[in-house]
Amino acid sequence: MNNFTFYSPTYFVFGKGTENTAGQCVKRFGGSKVLIHYGGGSVVRSGLLDRVKASLIKEDISFIELGGVKPNPRSGLVYQGIDLCKNEGVDFILAVGGGSTIDSAKAIAAGVKYDGDFWDFYEGKPIEAALPVGTILTIAAAGSEGSGDSVITKEEGMLKRGAGGEALRPVFSILNPELTQTLPAYQTAAGAADIMAHVFERYFTNTEEVEITDRLCEAVLLTMIKEVPRVIADPNNYEARANIMWAGMVAHNNLVGVGREQDWASHGIEHELSALYDVAHGAGLAVIFPAWMTYVYKHNINRFAQIATRVWGCQMNFENPEVTALEGIDRLKKFFTSIGMPISFKELGAKEEDIPAMVEKIGLGQGGTMGGFVKLNSKDVEQIYRLAL
Amino acid sequence: MNNFTFYSPTYFVFGKGTENTAGQCVKRFGGSKVLIHYGGGSVVRSGLLDRVKASLIKEDISFIELGGVKPNPRSGLVYQGIDLCKNEGVDFILAVGGGSTIDSAKAIAAGVKYDGDFWDFYEGKPIEAALPVGTILTIAAAGSEGSGDSVITKEEGMLKRGAGGEALRPVFSILNPELTQTLPAYQTAAGAADIMAHVFERYFTNTEEVEITDRLCEAVLLTMIKEVPRVIADPNNYEARANIMWAGMVAHNNLVGVGREQDWASHGIEHELSALYDVAHGAGLAVIFPAWMTYVYKHNINRFAQIATRVWGCQMNFENPEVTALEGIDRLKKFFTSIGMPISFKELGAKEEDIPAMVEKIGLGQGGTMGGFVKLNSKDVEQIYRLAL
Numbered sequence: 001m002n003n004f005t006f007y008s009p010t011y012f013v014f015g016k017g018t019e020n021t022a023g024q025c026v027k028r029f030g031g032s033k034v035l036i037h038y039g040g041g042s043v044v045r046s047g048l049l050d051r052v053k054a055s056l057i058k059e060d061i062s063f064i065e066l067g068g069v070k071p072n073p074r075s076g077l078v079y080q081g082i083d084l085c086k087n088e089g090v091d092f093i094l095a096v097g098g099g100s101t102i103d104s105a106k107a108i109a110a111g112v113k114y115d116g117d118f119w120d121f122y123e124g125k126p127i128e129a130a131l132p133v134g135t136i137l138t139i140a141a142a143g144s145e146g147s148g149d150s151v152i153t154k155e156e157g158m159l160k161r162g163a164g165g166e167a168l169r170p171v172f173s174i175l176n177p178e179l180t181q182t183l184p185a186y187q188t189a190a191g192a193a194d195i196m197a198h199v200f201e202r203y204f205t206n207t208e209e210v211e212i213t214d215r216l217c218e219a220v221l222l223t224m225i226k227e228v229p230r231v232i233a234d235p236n237n238y239e240a241r242a243n244i245m246w247a248g249m250v251a252h253n254n255l256v257g258v259g260r261e262q263d264w265a266s267h268g269i270e271h272e273l274s275a276l277y278d279v280a281h282g283a284g285l286a287v288i289f290p291a292w293m294t295y296v297y298k299h300n301i302n303r304f305a306q307i308a309t310r311v312w313g314c315q316m317n318f319e320n321p322e323v324t325a326l327e328g329i330d331r332l333k334k335f336f337t338s339i340g341m342p343i344s345f346k347e348l349g350a351k352e353e354d355i356p357a358m359v360e361k362i363g364l365g366q367g368g369t370m371g372g373f374v375k376l377n378s379k380d381v382e383q384i385y386r387l388a389l
Numbered sequence: 390m391n392n393f394t395f396y397s398p399t400y401f402v403f404g405k406g407t408e409n410t411a412g413q414c415v416k417r418f419g420g421s422k423v424l425i426h427y428g429g430g431s432v433v434r435s436g437l438l439d440r441v442k443a444s445l446i447k448e449d450i451s452f453i454e455l456g457g458v459k460p461n462p463r464s465g466l467v468y469q470g471i472d473l474c475k476n477e478g479v480d481f482i483l484a485v486g487g488g489s490t491i492d493s494a495k496a497i498a499a500g501v502k503y504d505g506d507f508w509d510f511y512e513g514k515p516i517e518a519a520l521p522v523g524t525i526l527t528i529a530a531a532g533s534e535g536s537g538d539s540v541i542t543k544e545e546g547m548l549k550r551g552a553g554g555e556a557l558r559p560v561f562s563i564l565n566p567e568l569t570q571t572l573p574a575y576q577t578a579a580g581a582a583d584i585m586a587h588v589f590e591r592y593f594t595n596t597e598e599v600e601i602t603d604r605l606c607e608a609v610l611l612t613m614i615k616e617v618p619r620v621i622a623d624p625n626n627y628e629a630r631a632n633i634m635w636a637g638m639v640a641h642n643n644l645v646g647v648g649r650e651q652d653w654a655s656h657g658i659e660h661e662l663s664a665l666y667d668v669a670h671g672a673g674l675a676v677i678f679p680a681w682m683t684y685v686y687k688h689n690i691n692r693f694a695q696i697a698t699r700v701w702g703c704q705m706n707f708e709n710p711e712v713t714a715l716e717g718i719d720r721l722k723k724f725f726t727s728i729g730m731p732i733s734f735k736e737l738g739a740k741e742e743d744i745p746a747m748v749e750k751i752g753l754g755q756g757g758t759m760g761g762f763v764k765l766n767s768k769d770v771e772q773i774y775r776l777a778l
Contacts, residue, residue: 001631003404008397014648015392209628211615212636215608223601239598242390246648247601255644259403259635 001210001259008253010146011172014246016238018176019136022052022094023059029132029171031092034063035085037105038096039070043138048179052096052136064088069097072274072281073104075154078118081108085131095135095170099142099194099281102135106150106168109133122152127165135173140180140245141191141282143198143252145173153275160275175249177241185232189339190282192228195248196221197285201264202257203307204296204373214306216256221311223247225335232339265371266292269381272358277350286341287348291388293329296374301325345389355385390599390648397642399535400561403635405627407565408525411441411483412448418521418560420481423452424474426494427485428459432527437568441485441525453477458486461663461670462493464543467507470497474520484524484559488531488583488670491524495539495557498522511541516554524562529569529634530580530671532587532641534562542664549664564638566630574621578728579671581617584637585610586674590653591646592696593685593762603695605645610700612636614724621728654760655681658770661747666739675730676737680777682718685763690714734778744774 011028013021026034034056036049043049044067056063066081084090085108095105109130111118121127137145144150149164180188203217223243230240250256266288273284297304305321308314308328317323333343342348359382362370369375376384400417402410415423423445425438432438433456445452455470473479474497484494498519500507510516526534533539538553569577592606612632619629639645655677662673686693694710697703697717706712722732731737748771751759758764765773 001404001628001635003407006401006403007399009400010396011398012395014395015390018392209632212608212612212632212639215612216605216639219601219604219608222604226600239390242648243598243601246390250601250605250644255639259631 002207002261004258006254006258007166008146008169008255010170010253012146012175012249013172014175015242016176016178018174019048019051019179020055022134022136022174023055023057023061025134025172025174026056026061026092026094027059029092029134031094031132031134032061033088033090034061034092034094035081035088035090035108036063036065036094036096037069037081037101037108038065038067039098039101040067042182043067043096046182048136048138049096052094063094064090069101069104071100072153072160072278073100075119075152078104078107078111078152082111082118085112091131093131093133095133096138098137098139099144102133102137102142102144102170103150103152105133105135106130106144107152107163110163110168119154121163122154122161127163127167130167132171133168135170137173137175137245138179139183139187139191140241140248141194143195143248145170145175146249146253151271158275160271173249175245177238177245180241180245181236181238183235185235185340187280188231188235189228189341190280190286191248192224192244192282192339193286193336193341194282195244195251196224197266197282197289198251199256200289201267202260202262204263204303205260206300206373207260210260213256213259216250218307218310220247220251220256225311228339261372263371263373265374265376268362268370269384272361273348273350276354276358277348279348283342283348286336287343287345287350287388288384290329290333290336290343291384293332294387295380295384297325297329299374304328345385352389355382358385391596391650393647395643395647396555397535397558397644399559399642401535401564401638402561403564404631405565405567407563408437408440408568409444411523411525411563412444412446412450414523414561414563415445415450415481415483416448418481418523420483420521420523421450422477422479423450423481423483424470424477424479424497425452425454425483425485426458426470426490426497427454427456428487428490429456431571432485435571437525437527438485441483452483453479458490458493460489461542461549461667462489464508464541467493467496467500467541471500471507474501480520482520482522484522485527487526487528488533491522491526491531491533491559492539492541494522494524495519495533496541496552499552499557508543510552511543511550516552516556519556521560522557524559526562526564526634527568528572528576528580529630529637530583532584532637534559534564535638535642540660547664549660562638564634566627566634569630569634570625570627572624574624574729576669577620577624578617578730579669579675580637581613581633581671581728582675582725582730583671584633584640585613586655586671586678587640588645589678590656591649591651593652593692594649595762596649599649602645602648605639607696607699609636609640609645614700617728650761652760652762654763654765657751657759658773661750662737662739665743665747666737668737672731672737675725676732676734676739676777677773679718679722679725679732680773682721683776684769684773686714686718688763693717734774741778744771747774
C-alpha cells in the first residue's frame with residue numbers, strides 16, 4: 001500500500017425531503033449571500049428551485065440566481081457567474097443539479113477568489129482558495145458532490161479539461177434520491193456507467209496488497225449490479241435509487257482509491273468523445289471502458305479474473321484464468337447493453353473518421369503517455385478507439 | 390434506507406514515517422500550545438514520543454505532556470488533564486496511542502470547554518464544544534481516530550460509559566502501520582476483534598434495502614479475514630498491518646453504518662466484562678458476539694445466512710437456510726480461536742457467579758431493553774452471558 005492522505009470533510013444530508021434543509025446548511029457553513037446555480041427547466045418545473053428558495057428565505061439568507069448550465073458545462077457561463085458574484089458580493093455558491101452544475105459552481109467559486117483567468121486552473125495552476133460551495137444533487141453520476149474535482153469545456157476549440165483541489169470540496173451536499181426519480185432511463189443508466197467507471201479507474205492498479213481498497217471498490221460495483229436494473233425496470237423504486245445515489249458518492253470521494261496508483265486513461269479518452277459529439281459522459285465511458293479493458297487485460301490477467309469472479313460472479317477457470325478475465329469483460333458489456341447503454345461508436349453515433357482528430361486533440365504527441373495501470377501512447381489510444389467501433 | 394447525515398471531516402495521513410508530519414498537522418489546524426497525551430512506556434521506549442516532539446519543535450509549537458493512560462481509561466486522569474490544560478492555556482490535544490489514549494484525550498478536550506463536571510457528558514449531556522484533538526494511532530482497534538465517540542471508566546464503581554458528538558471528531562489522525570508492528574499478538578488480535586465487532590453492530594439491522602452499506606460492511610470483514618491471520622503469523626507484515634489499520638478506521642467512522650438502525654447491545658454487554666475484569670475490550674467482544682448471535686439469529690435467519698455466504702464463503706443451504714446461518718456463527722468462533730482470541734468466559738477468566746452483578750450493573754431494570762436489532766431485556770442479557778460460559 002502506498003502512503004496517502006484522505007480528506008472528505010463534506011457534510012452529507014441524505015434522504016427524503018432533505019432539500020428543505022438547504023437554508024440551515026448554508027447558515028451552518030457561514031453563507032449570507034448566495035448564488036443559486038442551476039441548469040435548465042426541470043429544476044424549475046419540478047418546484048425544487050422554489051423549495052430551495054423557501055428554505056433560504058426561512059433562514060433570512062439572501063440570494064441571486066444563475067441558471068443555464070448545460071451538460072459538459074461551458075466556460076462562458078463560468079465567466080458570467082464570476083462577474084455576477086464579484087459584483088453582488090456573493091459569499092456562498094449553492095449548486096442545484098447534477099455534476100455539470102456542481103462543476104460549473106466549483107469553477108465560479110475558484111474564479112471569484114482569483115484575479116486572473118479562471119481557465120488557468122484548468123491548465124494546471126493549483127487552486128488555493130475558493131468560495132464555499134454547497135450542493136443539492138439531482139443526478140447520481142459524477143460524484144462531484146463529494147469530490148474536489150471539476151471538469152469544464154472551453155467553447156473555443158471545445159477543450160474539455162479538469163481541475164481539482166481541496167478548496168473545491170463541497171462543504172455540504174444534500175442528496176435526496178426522490179429528486180432522481182423523474183430522470184429518463186437513458187440518463188439514469190449513463191449516470192450508473194459513470195459511477196462504475198469511477199471505480200474501474202481506481203481498481204486497475206499496479207500497486208499490490210491493497211485488499212481493503214479492492215474490497216470497497218467491489219462493494220460499490222456489486223451494489224450497482226443489483227440496483228441499476230431495478231431502477232431501469234421501475235424508475236420510482238426509491239430504495240434502489242437511494243443505494244445508487246450513495247454509491248455514486250462513495251465511488252468518487254476517493255475512499256475506494258486510496259493507497260494505490262490509479263489509471264484514469266479511459267476518462268481522458270472519453271472526454272474527446274463527449275466534447276466532440278456532446279454525448280453523455282457516462283454513455284461515452286460505457287463505450288470506452290470495455291475497449292480499454294480488452295486492450296490492456298493481458299497486463300494483469302489475475303486482476304481481471306479477480307473482478308470477474310468477485311464482482312460478476314464468474315467461476316474461476318484455474319486452468320486458464322484468461323478465459324475468466326475475458327468473461328468478466330463480456331459480462332460488463334452485456335450489463336451496459338441490458339441497461340440501455342451503448343458499447344460501440346456506432347450505437348453512440350461517433351464516427352471512425354474522427355478518430356485521428358480525437359487522438360490528436362488528446363495531445364500525447366511523440367513521447368507522451370496516459371494512464372497509470374498501462375501507459376498508453378497515441379498509437380495505443382487510437383487502437384482503443386478502433387476496438388470500440 | 391433511512392434518512393441520515395454523514396460527516397467525517399478528519400484529515401487522515403496514512404503510511405510509513407507519517408508521525409513526522411505531526412507538527413505540520415497541528416499547525417494546519419491552528420494549534421499553538423499542545424498537550425501531548427499518551428499511555429505507558431512503549432510510546433517512550435520506541436522513540437515515537439521523541440519523534441513527535443521533534444516534529445512539533447520544528448514548527449515552533451510549544452507543548453506539555455501527560456502520560457499514564459491505562460486500557461479502559463479512567464476518569465481520574467481526565468480530571469488531571471482538564472486542570473492541566475486550563476492552567477497552562479493549552480489549545481490543542483495530541484493523543485499518541487491507541488483507543489484508550491484517544492478517548493481520554495477527547496474527554497479532556499470536552500472538559501476544558503465546560504465549567505461543570507466532564508462526567509456529565511458520559512451521563513448523556515450533549516457536548517457542544519471541545520478543544521481540537523489530533524491523533525497518532527499506535528493500535529488498530531477502537532476506530533476512535535475517525536469517530537466522535539469516547540468511552541471512559543469512572544473509578545468510583547468502575548462505571549464504563551460512552552459519550553459522543555461532532556465536536557469530538559479528531560481534526561487529523563496520523564496512521565502509520567509500522568507503529569503497530571511491535572504489538573504483541575494478543576493485542577493485535579483483540580484489536581481485530583474490536584474492528585470486526587464495530588461492523589457487526591451495524592450489519593445486524595431491521596432496516597431493509599441498504600445494499601451499499603451491507604456491501605461496505607462485508608468489504609471490511611473480508612479484508613480482516615484475509616489480513617489478520619497474516620499478521621498473527623508474521624507481526625512484521627507491513628502490508629497486512631496497513632490493510633487492517635485502514636479497515637479499522639472505515640469500520641467505525643460510520644460509513645458502514647449509515648441509513649440503517651444499528652444494534653450495539655453486544656458492546657453494552659461487553660463493557661461490564663472489561664470493566665469488571667479489566668480485560669481487553671476486543672477479547673470481551675470475541676466472547677460476547679458469538680453468544681449474542683446464537684441467541685438472536687432466529688430473528689432474521691436470512692441475514693445470518695447472507696453474512697455466512699458473502700463473508701465466510703459458506704455454501705447456501707437453500708433447503709434449510711438455518712444451517713447456513715449457524716455455520717457462519719461457527720466460522721466466526723473458529724476464526725477468533727485461530728487468531729488466539731477467547732470465545733468463552735472460561736478462556737477470558739470471567740466467572741459465572743458474577744453474571745447477576747453484571748446484569749444488574751447494565752441497569753435495564755424492569756421494563757428496559759437494549760439493542761436495535763433485537764430488543765433485549767435483563768433476562769435475555771443474562772442468557773447471553775450464560776451462552777458464553
